[in-house]
Amino acid sequence: MIKQRMEMDQAAAVFKLLGDRTRLTMMRILADHDCCVCEFVAMFDASQPAISQHIRKLKDAGLVKESRRGQWVFYSMNRQYEHFEFVQLLMEALPSQEEKFTELEKQGKRISCD
Amino acid sequence: MIKQRMEMDQAAAVFKLLGDRTRLTMMRILADHDCCVCEFVAMFDASQPAISQHIRKLKDAGLVKESRRGQWVFYSMNRQYEHFEFVQLLMEALPSQEEKFTELEKQGKRISCD
DNA sequence: TTAGTATATAATGATTTGCTTATATATTCA
C-alpha cells in the first residue's frame, strides 16, 4: 500500500482532533478494541452527551466508523480513512490504555456482543 | 537515552499545539532549520504579531527555544524538551516544507548569521 | 403497546482561541 501524502492542513486537522484528552484516549483505546458509547461513558468521567459529541467529531472527520449491534452502537477505527496509517503511527507512539479496559471489566461494565 | 513515558494529558497538549496549521508548519520547518521570526513572517501569510504569538505558545510549552543573534531572534527545536523525541517522530511523519524555505531564498529573504 | 436502556441532537453559555491594532522593547548603525 502506498503511503498517502499528508497535507499540512489535514495533518493539523487530525492533531486538532487529538488535542483533547478525552478524544485522544478514546482513539488510543480504539486502536486496540472496538468500543460502544456506554463503555466510553463508564471509562471517562464524562456525561453521555459529552462522549457522543466527541465521537461525532471523530466520525465526521472519518477517523472512526460506527456499527450498531443490537441496542448498542460500537465504534472502531476506520481503516478506510485516508490517513489511517498516520493515525495508527501516532497511536503506537502513545501508551496503551489497557488499564481503562481492565477496570471496566472489573466493574462488570464491559459490553460483549459475540 | 530512555524513552520517556508519555502521559495522555501531555500528549494531548502537544497535539493541541500542533493542531494549528501555522504552528504545525513552523515546527516541521524547525525540524530541519533554525529560523528567525522575520523568516516565518515572510513564509506565512500572517502578521508579525500573529507569528510571535504562535511562537510564544510553542516556547511556553518548551517545544522550541530562542537565541538572539544580533537584531534577530532565532528559534530552534528544544532538544532538552521532555518529549522531544516524540515531537521529532511526529515531524518525520510529515512532508518536508523545504519549498517554503527555497522560496524564501528566491525572494532574498533568508537571514543568515554565520 | 409500553417501559426501559442506549444513543444522538439541540439549545445555551462560559471559556479559549487566534486574529487585529496599537504600542513597547531591543538592537544596529549612521
Place this chain on the structure above:
DNA sequence: TGAATATATAAGCAAATCATTATATACTAA
C-alpha cells in the same frame, strides 16, 4: 544620540470549543 529594523506584548473582538440540560430517536423485552 536618533532613526531604522526586529520582535514582543497588550487590549479587544469574533469565532470556535466544550461542557451542560433537555429532549428526541432507536432498539429490546415484557
